[in-house]
Amino acid sequence: MPVPGVPILEGLYPSTLDMYPFEAKEFNRVHQFYENLRENRFTTTKCTKCGTVSFPPRVVCPKCNSDSLEWVDLPTKGKVLRFTEELAGVPLGFESPLIHARIELEDGRKLISRVINCKEGQLKEGDTVKLAVYDVPPMIIEKRGGVMEEAPRVFFAFEPVK
Amino acid sequence: MADRNVCIVGAGMDRWGVREASIIDMAQEAAKDCFDDVPALKKDDIDGLIFASSYCGRSAFQVNAAPVVAERIGIKPTSICTRVDTLCAGGSSGIIMATGLIKAGMADVVMVSGGEKLYTPQRWETYYSEMASIDHDWDGAQGMGLPPPFFSMTAQDHMKRYGTTKEQLSAVSVKNRRNGANNPKAQFQKAVTIEEVINARAVVPPLGLFDCTPITDGCAAVILVSEDKAKELTDRPLVYIRGTAQASLHSMSMNWLGEDLSDWVHLRTAAKKAFERARVSPEDVDVAQTHDCFTISEIIEMEDLGFCRKGEGGAFVESGQNDFGGKVPVNTDGGLLSCGHPFGATGIRQAMEIFFQLQGRAINQAKDAKIGLTHNLSGLNVEHTILIYGREP
Ligand SMILES: [Zn+2]
Numbered sequence: 001m002p003v004p005g006v007p008i009l010e011g012l013y014p015s016t017l018d019m020y021p022f023e024a025k026e027f028n029r030v031h032q033f034y035e036n037l038r039e040n041r042f043t044t045t046k047c048t049k050c051g052t053v054s055f056p057p058r059v060v061c062p063k064c065n066s067d068s069l070e071w072v073d074l075p076t077k078g079k080v081l082r083f084t085e086e087l088a089g090v091p092l093g094f095e096s097p098l099i100h101a102r103i104e105l106e107d108g109r110k111l112i113s114r115v116i117n118c119k120e121g122q123l124k125e126g127d128t129v130k131l132a133v134y135d136v137p138p139m140i141i142e143k144r145g146g147v148m149e150e151a152p153r154v155f156f157a158f159e160p161v162k
Numbered sequence: 163m164a165d166r167n168v169c170i171v172g173a174g175m176d177r178w179g180v181r182e183a184s185i186i187d188m189a190q191e192a193a194k195d196c197f198d199d200v201p202a203l204k205k206d207d208i209d210g211l212i213f214a215s216s217y218c219g220r221s222a223f224q225v226n227a228a229p230v231v232a233e234r235i236g237i238k239p240t241s242i243c244t245r246v247d248t249l250c251a252g253g254s255s256g257i258i259m260a261t262g263l264i265k266a267g268m269a270d271v272v273m274v275s276g277g278e279k280l281y282t283p284q285r286w287e288t289y290y291s292e293m294a295s296i297d298h299d300w301d302g303a304q305g306m307g308l309p310p311p312f313f314s315m316t317a318q319d320h321m322k323r324y325g326t327t328k329e330q331l332s333a334v335s336v337k338n339r340r341n342g343a344n345n346p347k348a349q350f351q352k353a354v355t356i357e358e359v360i361n362a363r364a365v366v367p368p369l370g371l372f373d374c375t376p377i378t379d380g381c382a383a384v385i386l387v388s389e390d391k392a393k394e395l396t397d398r399p400l401v402y403i404r405g406t407a408q409a410s411l412h413s414m415s416m417n418w419l420g421e422d423l424s425d426w427v428h429l430r431t432a433a434k435k436a437f438e439r440a441r442v443s444p445e446d447v448d449v450a451q452t453h454d455c456f457t458i459s460e461i462i463e464m465e466d467l468g469f470c471r472k473g474e475g476g477a478f479v480e481s482g483q484n485d486f487g488g489k490v491p492v493n494t495d496g497g498l499l500s501c502g503h504p505f506g507a508t509g510i511r512q513a514m515e516i517f518f519q520l521q522g523r524a525i526n527q528a529k530d531a532k533i534g535l536t537h538n539l540s541g542l543n544v545e546h547t548i549l550i551y552g553r554e555p
Contacts, residue, residue: 021299
């Protein structure tokens with residue numbers, strides 16, 4: 001399909017407009033996070049020198065600068081502290097209702113995540129939610145000789161526990 | 163050599179709103195308005211340009227925009243010519259950096275300009291780009307780029323914890339829209355009633371249409387100089403940059419430091435430092451422009467800037483303590499809720515309003531204003547920036 005206004009982009013993948021991370025190992029040293037997601041594990045890095053666990057995962061310990069880090073599991077369940085349901089004006093790439101919640105994981109960490117597989121009006125504060133891993137469109141990586149390779153990707157949200 | 167004192171000597175902006183103009187066009191309009199404000203300044207005097215824009219790389223396909231702006235407006239910087247990006251605080255960052263350079267003698271006359279062209283030919287692209295404006299790989303990919311859901315949860319936290327009401331949120335909008343009604347540069351120049359605010363279409367409850375800043379095209383510019391140079395250029399009262407701070411304590415939502423989303427630790431951290439640097443306290447501030455991206459923001463800012471106690475922001479705004487005749491008039495030019503919010507320009511627009519207030523020539527003048535404050539929060543509340551201005555150094 002030609003791209004209106006930009007005919008030279010026909011059939012090309014503009015990665016600068018990609019809404020998801022460059023997850024492939026060629027572009028990302030925390031690639032293992034996404035590999036673990038595929039096994040329904042929500043993980044991050046822990047420093048083997050000083051024990052600091054930091055999220056998001058990283059390649060150098062933010063506390064002691066050690067680059068000796070290991071992968072550890074975070075809880076995959078938590079409870080909803082607050083949430084919002086966006087019905088109109090949902091940005092491109094997301095369906096209505098677009099639900100976001102501030103979630104307290106079972107270890108006390110709190111993050112904001114999308115809540116999927118959830119109908120409008122269904123969610124309540126205090127509800128238990130669990131990690132939900134889903135497929136997102138692959139990245140297209142140019143390999144030697146101009147060969148285009150698809151790198152499959154997943155991303156995460158949370159979903160109500162039935 | 164002792165540090166030099168730094169002053170603003172001129173300020174200007176274009177008409178903000180949905181503009182039939184490019185960012186480079188608007189940068190020229192804002193610069194003209196700024197040059198007109200300080201007729202004694204010659205273009206050759208300017209040896210620095212700091213241009214604040216976050217989206218020009220996306221919405222104009224133009225990175226390194228500073229040389230382009232310098233050439234179009236006809237200046238030839240020789241000390242500094244650069245672009246800065248702090249999203250909603252870019253203009254304030256530019257003023258902080260220019261102040262440091264002039265203080266240290268590394269530049270003499272610096273224009274700090276900034277702005278955004280946010281309305282692209284197709285609307286989806288504007289919203290889509292917002293996913294780049296927060297921690298992209300983590301919060302961005304969760305579709306959190308557009309801030310209303312985040313500030314909805316912030317408002318819910320404040321309402322549940324302190325009993326803040328929808329009427330109190332609305333009072334901020336009514337005040338700021340009234341202040342913007344006679345501002346010829348504002349995106350919205352029409353007052354709204356409390357009933358209109360309360361009954362407006364919901365964006366993300368409890369936030370409605372009038373609780374949220376719009377999407378805006380616009381630019382603004384100020385001229386910063388050393389005190390000696392300022393005395394050459396103007397007979398008006400001098401306005402000094404007294405103290406600044408910019409605090410970033412986290413980036414991703416998992417690392418939020420407050421007890422809940424209405425607890426802005428990073429704002430208190432920045433405020434403490436800015437007040438210390440400026441050698442004043444919150445009670446000394448005569449007029450302030452604080453970042454009213456949402457009505458709830460201004461309420462929490464009153465608390466964490468120290469204008470009232472934590473939890474009392476709702477009552478503070480409802481009783482008019484942040485209005486003329488109250489403790490500290492806030493957003494006297496209409497704020498983001500009236501003027502709009504072209505990110506890189508906002509801190510400069512706030513500086514311009516404080517500059518006019520401290521010189522006694524603002525459209526809605528606060529009485530005997532001698533100390534002024536500007537404040538921005540950036541992105542999904544990941545950074546706070548404060549500048550304190552005074553009639554004395
Ligand atoms: Zn460590």
